[in-house]
Amino acid sequence: MFRPNKPGNPVTAEEMEEMTALDVSRLQPAPDHPALSPEPPGDRFGRFLEEQTALVQAQGKKLSSFDFAFARRILYYDELKEDATSPKITAKDRYGMKWKVKWGDEVHTDVALTRLYIDLGGVYTDLKFYSGPGETLLILDPPGKKKEGVRTFADLADLLLASKFQFHADRYLLPEPVLTGNDGRVLGTGQVDQEMIDRESLDPKYLGAYYVAFKELQLSFFNPAIKRLGGAALGNVGAVEDRVARGSLVFNAWIKNKDMKDDNSRVGLLYNPGTGAFDRFVEFQSDLGCTLGALKPSGELNSFEKSFVTYMTTTINFTMKPLYIPKAWKACTWADARWMALRIAALSRADLEHCFADSGWPVFAQKVAVERLLNRRNELVEAFRLGEDGVKPIPCDPDFDFPVKTKQGTDFPVKNGKINDRSAIVRELEETVHPEGLAKVISRKND
Numbered sequence: 001m002f003r004p005n006k007p008g009n010p011v012t013a014e015e016m017e018e019m020t021a022l023d024v025s026r027l028q029p030a031p032d033h034p035a036l037s038p039e040p041p042g043d044r045f046g047r048f049l050e051e052q053t054a055l056v057q058a059q060g061k062k063l064s065s066f067d068f069a070f071a072r073r074i075l076y077y078d079e080l081k082e083d084a085t086s087p088k089i090t091a092k093d094r095y096g097m098k099w100k101v102k103w104g105d106e107v108h109t110d111v112a113l114t115r116l117y118i119d120l121g122g123v124y125t126d127l128k129f130y131s132g133p134g135e136t137l138l139i140l141d142p143p144g145k146k147k148e149g150v151r152t153f154a155d156l157a158d159l160l161l162a163s164k165f166q167f168h169a170d171r172y173l174l175p176e177p178v179l180t181g182n183d184g185r186v187l188g189t190g191q192v193d194q195e196m197i198d199r200e201s202l203d204p205k206y207l208g209a210y211y212v213a214f215k216e217l218q219l220s221f222f223n224p225a226i227k228r229l230g231g232a233a234l235g236n237v238g239a240v241e242d243r244v245a246r247g248s249l250v251f252n253a254w255i256k257n258k259d260m261k262d263d264n265s266r267v268g269l270l271y272n273p274g275t276g277a278f279d280r281f282v283e284f285q286s287d288l289g290c291t292l293g294a295l296k297p298s299g300e301l302n303s304f305e306k307s308f309v310t311y312m313t314t315t316i317n318f319t320m321k322p323l324y325i326p327k328a329w330k331a332c333t334w335a336d337a338r339w340m341a342l343r344i345a346a347l348s349r350a351d352l353e354h355c356f357a358d359s360g361w362p363v364f365a366q367k368v369a370v371e372r373l374l375n376r377r378n379e380l381v382e383a384f385r386l387g388e389d390g391v392k393p394i395p396c397d398p399d400f401d402f403p404v405k406t407k408q409g410t411d412f413p414v415k416n417g418k419i420n421d422r423s424a425i426v427r428e429l430e431e432t433v434h435p436e437g438l439a440k441v442i443s444r445k446n447d
Contacts, residue, residue: 025338055225087167106289113288130360247340259290
């Protein structure tokens, strides 16, 4: 490890023995650490997205004009994916790039927490995007496909319901416009015609194909600028000896990540435009969806406690029930935990608000998440004496009310810091945009 602002010479074991635990907590990982950027925490995701766009564009002439907004506007159905725990399919965009299309209780959390992870200092992670009502059109199999395919929404819905997910896709279909067959089965939202092919630069073979628009979904990009090498278990020897891996306990406890299994910590080789080769080794958390919720449903903000720090006689404890406890977390020292707490505390209210602005949650739900995370952040400030480093609590109100004036009077979508299931606004949003729920969330296991 290195002294702050002095990355030239690592601290020796002998020097560390002479330090207090407080001094050790201020030591930093190597500036070229594969998982952590040397930049201070802050609003970094926008630059990260620009960097990844440039790396994708460098992968060949076909991708030289690649644009994420254009790419995710229209997707072609590929196949059902059952090698995961959430209902999802794969699709391809107009550049030929592959995406995961996902529904369920992780739609919002994965998007917001991916941004938070990068803002905290992550070197890399998978790119996730929220798509609201009708923002992404999924074009189903073309009429000319020889083997039996997924040509209508009814085919897709049957496939997802019969899969291991037993997922009810009909809850996510935009109710209008809808095309139906003579038997009453839903064909799709619309049908591709020549005008649409010309306007949207579609593959001509999709003439006559049905397309579908959803209330909401999440999109995860298969980035051609990285060669994934598999998992990087936080239980191996290297992880146990790594401050970043050990300190990740605090970050994951702060966001209440219950699914930090080995496969959710990844390694890869990122494309390096300087050398023209995939030679930049990176480590990263790849799945942050199982967060901000209860034991089963993710993203159930009413179940995401505003407080998570408890004290025993000689220890500081975090309230969480993870499905897996990596060995690196068991090796986390007070100094490691304080180091991560300092990074979390460096994030501002505006940083958190930026992350959740992309989540797809309504503004009042975003505020519930931000206020609770700030309150939990403030607990870290007190527990780890961050005031000795000049860190102060950020004013917050996890018990706020959110009044909205309507024609019927004043509605409260948030009351005493909780999303109000009696609110007409909440009920309408759950019916029209958020079928997984806002006040109470349907777990993917109980769809």
